[in-house]
Amino acid sequence: MNILVTGGSGFIGRWVVKRLLEDDNRVWVLDDMSNGHLENLDDLRANPNLNVTIGDIKDTALLSKLFSNNFDICIHLAASIIVQDSIDYPRKTFENDVVGTFNVLEEAKKTNTKFVFMSTCMVYDTASVGSAISELHPTKAASPYAGAKLAGENMVQSYYYAYGLPTVIVRPFNTYGPYQKSTGEGGVVSIFIQKDLNGDVLNIYGNGTQTRDLMYVEDCAEFVVQAAYSDAGNGNILNAGLGEDITINDLAALVCKDAGRIKHVKHIHPQSEIPKLVCDYSKAKRVLGWEPKTSLKEGIEVFRQWMKDTTNQ
Structure with a gap:
């Protein structure tokens, strides 16, 4: 398949791209390098199926040109992701995470490209002691980052219902592993x-x-890719985490x-x-057959x- 990964040189994006290439897909990466690094893709660059564009999801002309490649799937990971920065600079987070998402959705709609939206566990309200968080748990925009992600989710769902665009919203819990930055609050x-x-x-x-419910990055990438491949997930919101x-x-x-x-x-x-x-990932297990394989200690x-x-x- 032809697959676009926005934010593909970032921490999770790099592993998603690797996993897609292993299945012989043709993968396009779009990244403005604000969070990602080209070096993250160094060991993948020899693959002729990988195409990398340095650019911004707010650049609608660039997006239009990219989508002429007739993508089967768009995995939208590009975002401003640091909660503290979103509190200090809310406009930047809104423009990247809400306006940017809208721009990519508009292009996906034109070509009926399946849209995978990377949301976050940070959209949830706090859980009571002893209870895991399912997709039915109340949400709470405790930061502009969470607010922007919820706005993005609502736009994605509206395109599923209004236009029949195949979409899936994924809410991974805290993810860690190789290529993660050791600065900032996310890691x-x-x-x-x-x-x-x-x-x-x-x-x-x-x-x-x-x-925190901490999931190893290769388990997260497998979850994202399975959500992308599976028609059973269309129209759904899906959690992923370790479950502990x-x-x-x-x-x-x-x-x-x-x-x-x-x-x-x-x-x-x-x-x-x-x-x-703490994540309840039973829906992802039921819909996709996904579950984590890596313990926290390992x-x-x-x-x-x-x-x-x-x-x-």
Whole structure:
């Protein structure tokens, strides 16, 4: 198939592109490199089925030209993704995540290209203790990032119902693994491992009792690709995660064995914090046959080794 991946040189995008190429698809990547890096695709560039365009989803002329390639699927990952930045600079997040999504949707509509929208678990309201979050759980726009993603979801659903465009909305929970940045708030596992390897202090925002459901990136990429391939997912919202949560305190202790290098610091934007995140992925298992394969302990060890190897290159 001909498949467009926006944001394809980013952390998750790079793994999605790799997985698509393994199935002999022809893959086009569109990325403005604000979050991604061309080097993330270095070990894939020799594949003749990969085409990379550096450009912006707000450039409608460029999108129109790209969509002349008659894409079967568009996997839309491109977005401003940092919650704290969205609070500080909401216009940028709105223009990239809402207007940009609309632009890509409009092109997909013209060619009836299946549209896979990357949303986020950050759209959910907090869960009560002991309960996992299903797709029916209430949403809450606690940050402009979450608000923009919910707006994007609503636009995607409207194109499914109004125009019959095949769409699927995916809400992966926190994802970690090789090629993730070790800066910014999105990569708590990456940041902690990098700090530990450097012998630095691991800073925890707030009291550290907030929990996260952490999914290994190759499991996430497999989920996204299966959602793209499957007609059964069309019109649906689908969660993916490990199905288990861990407190940030316990995560730090798992990564760093020296308790003296673990500190608590004041939260920068406590109003956007979600106290508990744990995924109910039973719908994705039922609809797609997907489930995660990598335990947190196993994933952290693989990721730590990758970070060691890349640091020593």
